[in-house]
Amino acid sequence: MDSRSARTALVPFFQGCVKLLALPIYVLSFLGYWDPVCKRIFPYFMSKLSKRYNQKLHKEKELLFSNLESFAGVSGQLSLLEIGTGSGTNFPFYPPCCQVTCTDPNPNFETYLQQSMAENRHLVFERFLVSSGEDLHQVPDSSVDVVVCTLVLCSVHSVPAVLEEVLRVLRRGGAFYFMEHVAADRSSWTYFWQQIYDPTWRYLGDGCSLIRETWKDLENAKFSELKLRRINAPLKWTPTRPHILGYAVK
Structure with a gap:
């Protein structure tokens, strides 16, 4: 048996050990209590963690969003839809007077989102929609110049369904910007621990x-x-270091 096969064989055992350590969470989930609790506390922790994430990847985000304005429509004003806006940590990287529509399936993010809006007066905020990335029916076809999605595709139910919606709402020639943590190379130790x-x-x-x-x-x-x-994000001691980032044009 080669080393990769040996590691794979050990995965179920170590998964079981981690599950045992997290047993109270599994019990709460079985009883139906964990999801409501998580929906309430998750935005608080994400608002804190996102600030650290922005500090660690500030240069990468600056570079990623540096050409946003080149996708502005004929009016010259950029219309942007962000999927899974969370607490609004991408706002500082958007160009002045950008028209932003925010979406998130968790309404508990709105308090933190309002705070970010107040801190980013250089933007024009259109509305906040409580909706998943797979269902953006409130956004008309071909109506936005840019769609942004960062650290969201890891948790949606269906990535292909989200991308179908992205293509629907983007005008022709518009762009989809993404920055996501992903699976590591399957032969790596990082992937072993991710599993x-x-x-x-x-x-x-x-x-x-x-x-x-x-x-x-x-x-x-x-x-x-x-x-x-692809990059390895400077995030020590986490299994989320492997990242992809860039943009796709409709």
Whole structure:
């Protein structure tokens, strides 16, 4: 048996150990109590963690969003829809007078979102929609210049369904910007630990998966152009270091 096969054989055992340590969470979930609690406390922790994330990846985000204005429509004003806006940590990277529509399936983020809006007066905020990325029916077809989605595709129910909605709401020539943590190379130790933590991580991270190969969904979506690169984010001691980021054009 080679080393990769040996590691794979050990995954169920170590998964079980982690589940045993997190047994109270599994019991609360079985009783139907964990999800409501998680929905309430998750926005608070994410608002704190997102600030640290922005500090660690400030340069990467600046570079990612540096050409946003080039996708502005004929009016010259950029219309932007953000999926899974959370606490609004991307706002400082958007250009002045950008018209922003925010969406998130968790209404408990709105308090933190309002605070970010107050701190980013250079933007024009249109509305906040409580909706999932798979169902953006309140947004008309071909109505926005740019769609942004960061650290969201790891937790949606269906990445292909989200990308279908992105393509629907984008005007022709518009762009989809993404920055997501993804599965590591399957032969790596990082992937080994991602597999072990993944079942429990989903409970702690409100559905977040560590082992999604999101780049495959982007490659299979019907974008005319895809600019994608990989980085190892400077996030020590976490299984979320492997990232993809870039943009795709409709």
